Amino acid sequence: MPVSRGRKPKKNKTTKRTEKPQVVEPAALPDWMPEAIENVLSEAGGLLKAQNPRDLEEMTASLLGAELHRALQGDNDGLDFDLFFEAVVLAAANAEPRQELWLLLQGMSAIAPPGFESFVRASVSRLRKALRPEVLPEWPRLAAKIKATGDVWELQDVYGTRLGVLATFSYPGDAATTVYVFEVDISWIPRLVGGGVYDSLDQAAEAWRNHFGGTAAPEPVTDPDRLEGLVSRSLDILGDESRVILDNWYRAERRYLALDTALKNRGLRLPPGSSYYTGIDPTVMTVPFKAWHLETFGNEPDDLVVEELAAEWMEGIVPATWFAVSPDRLGHIRALIGDWSDDPVRPAAQALLPTWARWLGERAGLPSTLVEAMVAGATK
Structure with missing residues (x-):
């Protein structure tokens, strides 16, 4: 298996999470x-x-x-x-x-x-x-004393790299429920990118669609594995967090834990967190890509280049989304390949990226306008 040339997640400026409050001087x-x-x-x-x-x-x-x-x-x-x-x-x-x-x-x-x-x-x-x-x-x-009811729905954007998790919560003695939305970017390392409280499922879904596009209706979650990549919040401060993220910095984690408890009470569990940097087998993507390339262009690309591109693409992202492609994900991979300093494979990997984007876009059944836009973006 090739050794990844990729860049690891940016380190934060924070100290290790305190297990319990300390005396603050x-x-x-x-x-x-x-x-x-x-x-x-x-x-x-x-x-x-x-x-x-x-x-x-x-x-x-x-x-x-x-x-x-x-x-x-x-x-x-x-x-x-x-x-x-x-x-x-x-x-x-x-x-x-x-x-x-x-x-x-x-x-x-x-x-x-x-x-x-x-x-x-x-x-x-x-x-x-x-x-x-x-x-x-x-x-x-x-x-x-707010608690999650255990009712949860999901939304994904057209690319499949933005996840909306909509969960209902209630206060003791109040028959009315509210909906908290976890907005998660899974185009690279899963990160919370927003959150908020809404009066109803329809209102919450509309707000999410206004932010990320699409017309999809929320799908009830019966298998929590569908929510792999859901994070309460990143413990790493990357420095580009928006005001919305920081308004939800503490609250999102508390809501996440309440949701986890409610699902456990139903005999279900949220998927455990993972670094997504181990156990990667590039052949999962290289084999179908080379078959498509042979059928489409009549030849196979260089094995080493494809393996290195696939390994870099797969590192750090939710395995269920390995075959998803989006402008944000392409932006990340372009930056990562750009970090392959003095690597002879880099030019060939950069040249292959637009073809890789086309394959994934067509494989996902994305509209041709979106596919062509991503190909053009990967060519720059």
């Missing part, structure tokens, strides 16, 4: 955090406008997401977002007691990363005791 915080923490606490007054658990969760996620996005836009080190979450909780719990800080902690309890839930709940309890409990509303306590 202010002097040990990265330079960007104190101001970001102060921003969250000073703007928490906006949470007083929340009317229900959904409002509170949405506002809290946005409040934190704004500071994550601001930190990412600057030239900052120490982008440890779990540490930031912990530091905000401690700051809110230790500040002068105010109702908006209690609401902030209630909202954070609804989106707390794994291992942080009891830590946030304890801070909520301490702050509640310091306030006048009899004047505090009861509904914010429901925010952290």
